[in-house]
Amino acid sequence: MSKATIEKISNLxxxxxxxxxxxxxxxxxxxxWDYGPNGVAMRRALEQAWWNYMVxxxxxxxxxxxxxxxxxxxxxxxxxxxxxxDIMVDNKISKKRFRIDNxxxxxxxxxxQALADSFETEADVAKLEASFETQVExxxxxxxxxxxxxxxxxxxxxxxxxxxxxxxxxxMMQTYVGPVFDEDHKAYLRAETCQxxxxxxxxxxxxxxxxxxxxxxxxxxAFRNEINPRNFTFRSREFSQMExxxxxxxxxxxxxxxxxxxxxxxxxxxVLNFRxxxxxxxxxxxLAHYAKAAMDIEFEFPFGWGELxxxxxRGTWDLSQHAEHSKQKLxxxxxxxxxxxxxxxxxxxxxxxxxxxxxxxxxxxxxxAETQKEGKETDVRVVLRLPAVVAPxxxxxxxxxxxxxxxxxxxxxxxxxxxxxxxxxTQAIGRRxxxxxxxxxxxxxxxxxxxxxxxxxxxxxxDTMTQERISxxxxxxxxxxxxxx
RNA sequence: GCGAGUGUAGCUCAAUGGUAGAGCAUCACCUUGCCAAGGUGAAUGUCGAGGGUUCGAGUCCCUUCACUCGCUCCA
Numbered sequence: 001m002s003k004a005t006i007e008k009i010s011n012l013x014x015x016x017x018x019x020x021x022x023x024x025x026x027x028x029x030x031x032x033w034d035y036g037p038n039g040v041a042m043r044r045a046l047e048q049a050w051w052n053y054m055v056x057x058x059x060x061x062x063x064x065x066x067x068x069x070x071x072x073x074x075x076x077x078x079x080x081x082x083x084x085x086d087i088m089v090d091n092k093i094s095k096k097r098f099r100i101d102n103x104x105x106x107x108x109x110x111x112x113q114a115l116a117d118s119f120e121t122e123a124d125v126a127k128l129e130a131s132f133e134t135q136v137e138x139x140x141x142x143x144x145x146x147x148x149x150x151x152x153x154x155x156x157x158x159x160x161x162x163x164x165x166x167x168x169x170x171x172m173m174q175t176y177v178g179p180v181f182d183e184d185h186k187a188y189l190r191a192e193t194c195q196x197x198x199x200x201x202x203x204x205x206x207x208x209x210x211x212x213x214x215x216x217x218x219x220x221x222a223f224r225n226e227i228n229p230r231n232f233t234f235r236s237r238e239f240s241q242m243e244x245x246x247x248x249x250x251x252x253x254x255x256x257x258x259x260x261x262x263x264x265x266x267x268x269x270x271v272l273n274f275r276x277x278x279x280x281x282x283x284x285x286x287l288a289h290y291a292k293a294a295m296d297i298e299f300e301f302p303f304g305w306g307e308l309x310x311x312x313x314r315g316t317w318d319l320s321q322h323a324e325h326s327k328q329k330l331x332x333x334x335x336x337x338x339x340x341x342x343x344x345x346x347x348x349x350x351x352x353x354x355x356x357x358x359x360x361x362x363x364x365x366x367x368x369a370e371t372q373k374e375g376k377e378t379d380v381r382v383v384l385r386l387p388a389v390v391a392p393x394x395x396x397x398x399x400x401x402x403x404x405x406x407x408x409x410x411x412x413x414x415x416x417x418x419x420x421x422x423x424x425x426t427q428a429i430g431r432r433x434x435x436x437x438x439x440x441x442x443x444x445x446x447x448x449x450x451x452x453x454x455x456x457x458x459x460x461x462x463d464t465m466t467q468e469r470i471s472x473x474x475x476x477x478x479x480x481x482x483x484x485x
Numbered sequence: 486g487c488g489a490g491u492g493u494a495g496c497u498c499a500a501u502g503g504u505a506g507a508g509c510a511u512c513a514c515c516u517u518g519c520c521a522a523g524g525u526g527a528a529u530g531u532c533g534a535g536g537g538u539u540c541g542a543g544u545c546c547c548u549u550c551a552c553u554c555g556c557u558c559c560a
Contacts, residue, residue, distance in 0.1 A: 015496060015510085027492095027533065027551040083560055090486055090557080097486070097557030164486070169558080191560090227486090227558050235559075288560065307559090372522040379521065400518065426512080430520035437520090449517060458519070465520070 004364035005302045010232045012382070013039065013360065016439050018392075019233060031229030031237035033353070038439050041392035041420060043240075043356055047219055049389050050242045050350070053267055054217050061215040061244060062208050066196030068189055068221055069177065075188045077325035078195045078318065080172055087129075087136055088169050089147065091154045091161035098155070100166060101129050106155040114150040136168050173223040173237075189223040193241045194347060198318045201247060201343075202330065212332055212343050213248035213256060219352065231303050233353045240352035247343035249334065250316070256346045257293055257313045264297060264309060264348050273387045278362055280305070290317030297350075299358040308358055309350035316342040359390060363440055369465065372430070384440030385463060388483040393422040393441040395479055398432050400448040408447040411457070411472070415445075418476060419483070437462055443482060445475070 013019040017036035021028040035043055055063045075081050087100040104112070104125045116123040119131040135143045147163040154161040173189040176182075190196065197216045204216055219242045229235050248256050265281070268274040277300075284294040293313040298305045319342045323330040331340045363384040371379035388394055395415055399408035405425045412423035422441070424432050429446065436444055446458040446467075457475065459482075460467045470478050 011496075021552080030552075079560080086558080088486080088557075092487070099558080167486075169486095171558085171560090224559090228556090230554085369520065371520080381521085398519090401516095403517095428520085428522055429518070430522065432521090433519080434521045444520095446519065448519075460519080467519075 003366045004361045006232050009302070009357070009360055009364060012364070012384075012438065013232075018042070018360070018439075019356075031226055031235070033233050033236055038392035039356075042359075042386070042390050043352065045390045045392075045420075046356060046359070047240075047242065047352060049271055050267070050352075051217070051219065053271060054242075054244050054348075058215075060210070060213065061217055061246075062204055062210060064197065064200055064204060064216055064218050065220065066190075066193070066200065066218060068223075069175065069187050070190060070196055070199070072187050073325055074195050074199060074322075075172060075191070077321045079321070080191050080195075081188070086169050086171075087132055087166050089166040090164040091157075092164060093154070093157070093159075093162045096154065096156050100132050101125065103152065103155070104128055107153060111150055111152055115146065115152070118146045118150060132166065133168075136166050169225075169227065171225045171227075173225055190221075191224050192222050192243070192349070193218045193220050194243045194245055194349065195318070197243070197245045198322055198345075199326075201245075201319065202332075205247075205332070211336075212334060213246065213252060215244050215246035217242075217244040219243070231301070231306075233357050234301065234303075234306060236353060239354075241349060242352050242355075243347065243349040246346040246348075247332070248346065249337065249341065250344045253313055253315075253344040253346060254293065257311065260346055260348050261295065261311050264311060264350075268297070271387070271389065272359060272362075274299075274362060278358075279308070282307075290315050299354075299362075301358065301361055306354070308354055309348065312347045312349070314345040314347055316344055318345060319343065359386065360384065363387075381434065381437060383437040383462060386440030386442070388442045391440045391442055392420065393436065393439060394419045394483055395443045395445060396422045396424055396432070396436045396441050397445045397447065398424055398429060400429055400446055402426075404447050404449070404451070407451065408445075411445065411447065411475070415476070415479065419479060433460065433465075443479060445479075 010019070016038055018039035019033050019035055022032035022034045023029045051063070055061050088097055089100055089103065090097045107115075109123065112123040112125070112128065115128055119128065121127050121131050132143060144163060144165045147166070148160075151160040152163065153159065172191055175187055175189060176185045177187045178185045197218055201216065204210065205212075205214070220240060221238060222241050223238050226235050226237050229237055246256055246260060261281075268279055269276070279300075280298050282296045282298050284291075284296070287294055291312055292315050295311050296307045297309040297311070299308045319330045323342065330342060332343050333340050363386045365383050365385055367381050367383065368378045369381040397408050397412040397415065399405045402425050408425070409423055412421050415421040424435070433444060440462070442462050444460040444462075446460060448458065451457055455472050456469050457472060458467045459470050459478065
């Protein structure tokens with residue numbers, strides 16, 4: 001049972017320079033988070049671990065880095081502009097909020113007819129929804145009156161609601177390209193990193209002489225106007241994704257789907273050392289209309305199970321959409337099969353910030369340690385049992401006394417060439433060990449008064465708190481082996 | 486957006502309407518000192534912001550901002 005709570009994690013993250021509220025000086029901004037020195041070190045290491053595993057170690061996956069702002073048509077083609085915009089309305093009596101399309105679907109024919117009469121249209125959900133959209137765009141007060149006059153039912157109470165003015169919720173963030181802010185210059189910040197992969201598919205296949213099946217990976221920022229950001233960094237409005245789109249022939253798609261699912265599970269197990277019970281897989285019961293198969297890899301956060309990664313069989317939907325909207329042929333000619341087709345896509349998509357949070361929750365531990373504090377035998381030790389590959393500091397060099405700091409700094413400088421090393425000279429040694437435990441440093445190297453004589457240092461292990469005397473000549477190799485164990 | 490809650494030192498939190506505090510953390514010095522050790526000292530605040538009531542407001546009232554939790558949303 002994990003001892004982590006979101007409150008403890010977020011406190012530790014702030015106290016130790018991992019993650020804190022963005023723009024705190026101005027009271028913060030909801031859904032945006034900054035990474036401090038330890039947070040950014042860990043995040044870069046994690047991103048690099050993913051990149052190495054998914055791109056660098058493979059011949060059939062290429063990398064790319066696209067712009068955050070793309071041609072607005074990209075997001076119309078992908079369906080985001082439509083699907084990310086909903087009209088919402090609140091019932092003041094039940095305090096519930098509804099999407100107008102969901103609400104319309106649950107009305108009786110009488111109510112629908114009354115609405116249709118008011119809008120001078122037909123009693124059809126799609127047509128009524130279109131009427132609502134027009135009215136809401138024109139910001140008329142009429143809609144609220146109509147909702148209430150037609151006695152639209154609240155599905156949760158089965159009674160007419162006291163409806164507020166419907167509002168348009170846009171989940172895509174908007175901006176303007178060029179100095180003139182009008183409709184013609186409207187653009188979107190990308191809501192996911194995968195669309196720019198789809199539109200670059202042919203350019204990359206050609207330039208890298210790749211043949212299907214092959215993949216393209218990208219990491220980077222994505223933006224969504226989440227209605228309600230919650231649970232620390234779990235749902236943020238600006239976040240990073242690590243996505244890979246694998247293009248293959250439809251006949252092989254399920255095999256590749258299974259292959260990538262297994263690869264991704266292996267990543268969590270072998271690279272990040274997740275305990276088996278920390279994650280689970282969850283097959284989607286309701287598939288998006290274009291999807292053939294979809295599953296999530298979930299992690300048990302202190303607030304419950306949450307999605308870390310999605311593995312999706314997207315069919316030919318995305319490339320077909322872009323082919324249609326761009327009026328370009330996005331077919332691939334497969335020489336081996338002597339066949340022309342739109343490749344099928346298998347996607348792996350993980351949230352970098354969510355994964356950071358999961359790793360922190362997974363690593364958080366409290367144990368009992370002996371103390372020399374007066375009146376106490378043991379004390380609670382807070383320790384992050386981070387895998388060495390992502391630990392912000394991999395080794396800390398600590399002189400037993402400040403007088404020894406000249407020699408210890410030389411060791412630190414030497415270790416810095418190969419590892420993320422820190423040098424800490426202030427305060428009692430025990431306190432420094434505890435500080436390093438809290439940021440998850442796997443190894444501490446202590447230089448003492450004997451070191452001058454015997455050319456040896458003490459290496460202390462974070463998890464066992466045991467110490468070993470190591471010759472300075474063997475130190476680099478010893479640390480390398482321990483960190484890669 | 487609705488409802489509830491919270492804003493005081495870096496953190497956790499005190500303070501009947503009457504001089505803003507503690508613990509921890511931080512920093513400096515001392516200590517041949519290996520697990521938040523001991524000692525001496527230091528720094529730290531527009532009490533979220535604005536207005537009002539009062540002789541006097543961190544405390545009461547109003548407004549506002551931000552955050553947290555619940556509802557809605559989460560392809």
